[in-house]
Amino acid sequence: MGLTGTKLGCGEGGCGACTVMVSYFDQNSKKCVHQAINACLAPLYSVEGMHVITVEGLGNRKFGLHPVQETLARNHGSQCGFCTPGFIMSMYALLRSNKTPPTEEQIEESLAGNLCRCTGYRPILDAFRVFSKTNDLLYTNNSVSSQKDCEFVCPSTGEPCSCGSKTVQKENVCHDYKPVSYNEIDGSSYTNKEIIFPPQLLMRKPSSLSLNGFNGIKWHRPLLLKHVLELKSRFPDAKLVVGNTEVGIETRLKKLHCPVFVSVTHVPELNILSSNENGIEIGAAVRLSELQKFLKKVIEERSCDDTSSCRAIVKQIKWFAGTQIRNVASVGGNICTASPISDLNPLWMASRAKFKIVDSNGNIRTVVAENFFLGYRKVDLKENEILYSVFLPWTRRFEHVKEFKQAHRREDDIALVNAGMRVFLEEKDQKWIVSDACIVYGGVAPVSLLTEKTRDYLIGKPWNKEMVENAMEILKQDVVISEDAPGGMVEFRKSLTLSFFFKFFLWVSHEMNGQDFFKETIPVSHLSAIESYNRPSVMGSQDYEITKQGTSVGSPEVHMSARLQVTGEAEYTDDTPMPPGGLHAAMILSKKPHARLLSIDDSGARSSPGFAGIFFAKDIPGDNATGPIVEDEQVFASDVVTCVGQVIGVVVADTHENAKLAARKVVIEYEVLPPILSIKDAVKSNSFFPNSNRLLGKGDVDLCFRSNECDKIIEGEVHVGGQEHFYLEPQSSFVWTMDGGNEVHLISSTQAPQKHQKYVAHVLGLPMSKVVCKVKRIGGGFGGKETRSAFFAAVAAVPAYILNHPVKLTLDRDIDMMISGQRHSFLGKYKVGFTNEGKVLGLDLELYNNGGNSLDLSQAILERAMYHSNNVYEIPNVRVTGSVCFTNYPSNTAFRGFGGPQGMLITENWIQRIAMEVKKSPEEIREMNFMGDGSILHYGQQIQDCTLQRLWEELKKSCNFLKIRSEVDEFNLHNRWRRRGIAMVPTKFGISFTTKFMNQAGALVQVYTDGTVLVTHGGVEMGQGLHTKVAQIAASAFEIPLSAVFISETSTDKVPNASPTAASASSDMYGAAVLDACNQIKTRMEPIASKKKHTSFEELVNACYFERIDLSAHGFHIVPDIGFDWTTGKGHPYRYFTYGAAFAEVEIDTLTGDFHTRSADVILDLGFSINPAIDVGQIEGAFVQGMGWVALEELKWGDDAHKWIQPGFLFTSGPGNYKIPSVNDVPFKFKVSLLKDAPNDKAIHSSKAVGEPPFFLASSVFFAIKDAIIAARAESGFHGWFPLDNPATPERIRMACADEFTAPFAKSDFRPKLSV
């Protein structure tokens, strides 16, 4: 259909990029229902009879933007734009489905299933906040209350329409959109009609379906239960399906084949939702969002005593997946999947629910929920039976039901451990006795686990502290998790079971408070342990001054592609239409981390449907060896494989699915060789890349340690975890030949088109002049598309060239995450000497990074970590050594910060430790050791124009550090199980590629006779706003408006030999190259311009044209005064430094490890910002991405620490298991400031680079967490230093908060396992 707006980011319901709105007419309520769903999990059959609106159904640039689109574009809510259509559709569906304007809370909740890796969410939330209509007049001239009877104002347009009205209006049209009064949104250009629900669908009676689908699948959609049962008896293996959120994952990711599906969405008997005097009847096909709505109503209507279970279920559903999943996922689907981490099953069991089961003869039997789950994903259903409904009884007076869930990420995440608990208390002899109880845990066994011994113990016991203590002892016997249990985190999971039970005790005691004879009062300081997490709406503030230079430089212009991105018109690599004969590629990947290839049998692939070709190392026309610096990597492994996921060959076929199917049929025999699966393994085996050892230093460290100058010397290890890029657009390359293979062209999602050109030419044996690579924009890169992307272009080029057919290779998310490399994990071993005051005198540091199986950029990344390993501190004696470890993992690669953050995080770890040793705050130690102008770094560069002290002082004032310190201490004094912590962290980030030759940039500027300017430069637009800033520079140079400048694409045939867009330096370099070109043209124009006969730029250009003046120029720029000599270890690797500082305040739940960031205050010195809005966006995005690195995102590899994962495999290979920050993780208060009046004479227009420097500042969140943990540990009597590795996930936080509930399972210095 050519609709490319809906994006595929993950294919597993975890990112929201594919969100669309479906509408249907509900025969029961006689209303149109509008819902956001994930297109990737919705089989086409499932939307039969429904109306689907994709982003193309809203506005577009020709006919005007819809207000939802307009506001997002204007508020800088779209950077790379790949997530944008998904956000637009989630918001649009919320507006269409709400009768009244949504609250800010509802808006945030509706975006829980949408991930964005660029913006940090704040601008998206701010953009959509307008629709909450806190003030009606903000949104529309008509206040909602002014509407006439029966006339409903559509919240998405502010105009009368039918979409939310109680009765369907005759006309069924939403009127043309008229301007909204929200002063920032000019909706006047939106002339489209709001798409209405098609009247023909209103009239349409649903019919039963029986369809044939792809791969021989049969899809039935009966309308009556008896037909479901008939089908079930005809096809005993048939799978019932409702939301397909489980089945979709099984068939897509787990490759389960099921020939017959029976969709039961339209079966009235299975959609019952009613209540009577005994309880609630819930049909198995009832969707979770429906159930949630229904229960909320019931809770309002009935007595509190009846609805304890209902309240627990409502609260649990709030944290169950995202809106898109809840809109389709069913109660029965969740129950029958019988996942051990199902969020609802423990609650059904605890709350005495009964399941009604019907067989193919119509016989009904009832099973109590606690007897229904028989084993891992095994339930008490016979082949001819299905789940009919759930009966949830009302609770009785003094019967209390409570839900618990701890996940990796609070929002849209599956549980690590969850629970449903119920207790029924009765008063006997002036004592409150447990009359009945049920404690069920998820995530601790192959099934939801009913703790029977505990129940036996509890019944008959008085509800008091002694009972809890004894019950915990029994719980430990009930919950047994073996050391190698799938999921790992054994100590944490066990601790959680006790923590949850303790919370339950506190909660019930609190609920019972005030009852006669109830004596179990809980101290006020314990109350916060049972408060539910309540999140205020995000409050962002940005503080910057505008230093306008010329027509555009300095203005907070909107991203030039924003309007294309919000409408879905922006094209990405995979959107390129496939020409006739085009083929799709899939790679054949190694399944062993280290092995010799013994044989390859490709016969299965060759006979697979749609097969067009298969290629291995022997087929490569040119050279199989590649690599950005050292050619130590084969495009197709020829003899030995050195990691899981290494590419062995490529298959092409007519469709993506067929190509993957064929690739799976290739059978490979291996001889397994011993792998190296951690840095420590590598160090032990001396497994380093040749010549990768490095040394930097100043002073004499040994002498310093020997002398008596140091009052204390400490030694330790810091383990720094890796990070997945999780750019929303996966790696993708599209290659085709021209003139029978004489030329090769490609479009790629890359930060380095020149590398693609070079790799492809090299692999095909062609001259570079015959290969052209183009990039219009990419959906995020963050370093992950600097070198690794070229590898995939080379893979796709081989079949394209040999077969002379266009070939597209787009990686599935799991493959992308598994094989395309990540941020390096690091090991730092430090020895630091310091005085009793805390002045650092000597640092001896060994750094190791995990390079993986090829060198890639690991050497330069190690070097940057070494350069940054003093962060901002003046240390007289330093020795830093570094080595790149060879391991049997996919090659790790660049990621925002390029080793700098790892180096600095290690520094701040030992700074924080010194603070504990000398009993001062880390902030005091930091200040005391600050460097300043004139300081000489350990690699010889002298510090100049240092703004660190200014930034620090301004930040201290802005966050009111001393006041907040005392407030936090006060809070901690009064809250035993919740702790707050704060931290202020500085940063200094060196700007330049540390490889000198890369600091060059080219540009091509063409001026046309209508006065418009086309700029092409070597940099790639990946969301960071590079093209916008560069265009602003050109606009100011010619003194024309920004709208007169256009940047179409990056192309190797326009600007040759460009360095990758990386190292934060692209605006500096390409801006300067463009300015150079503009100046050349201006110089040529000058003789005409000086006559001052023109009244406009267009006239001037025309005059020049007629005078035959060349209006095109190639600009060039090299960064001056840089260079470094590794033989002496001295030089000037950086042109200048970007400084910054950040403050963070967090709150942790010490019993579960849950945390949230209450506030973040970030300040950076960016000189005179070229575009402060874009710079703020970079800071917010980097900060939230950095929060992911320090506190959320954990990579779990099959290594010694994770024996339950196959060796060398990545467990966290999708959004299901790998959690990047979501909307819910944004700091409640998020302030970003740019230092004022601080010009930088070392870069264009006195600006400074911004992309990477703010990333590290998120470590303020990490150290604030540590500060909070210190307060928690003190309560248990632990006052000394303790290690905390990043990411500080709930597991690490909880286990570090050592107390009586962790003590049975781990010591106070326990260090949870981490793949490093």
Ligand SMILES: Cc1cc2nc3c(=O)[nH]c(=O)nc-3n(C[C@H](O)[C@H](O)[C@H](O)COP(=O)(O)OP(=O)(O)OC[C@H]3O[C@@H](n4cnc5c(N)ncnc54)[C@H](O)[C@@H]3O)c2cc1C
């Ligand atoms: C992104 C994402 C996030 C998720 N988050 C969570 C979460 O936070 N918590 C959680 O617990 N789960 C979560 N899940 C799992 C899943 O969404 C739920 O289990 C969901 O309730 C399944 O419902 P469904 O209608 O989509 O099931 P389907 O996929 O349609 O069916 C699931 C299974 O149930 C069977 N089935 C369905 N109805 C019946 C019936 N009446 N009788 C017999 N068998 C039947 C089907 O045959 C199939 O085997 C998540 C899934 C995804 C993709």
Ligand code: FES
């Ligand atoms: S692509 Fe559908 S949710 Fe990610």
Ligand code: FES
């Ligand atoms: S703008 Fe959201 S992922 Fe790039």
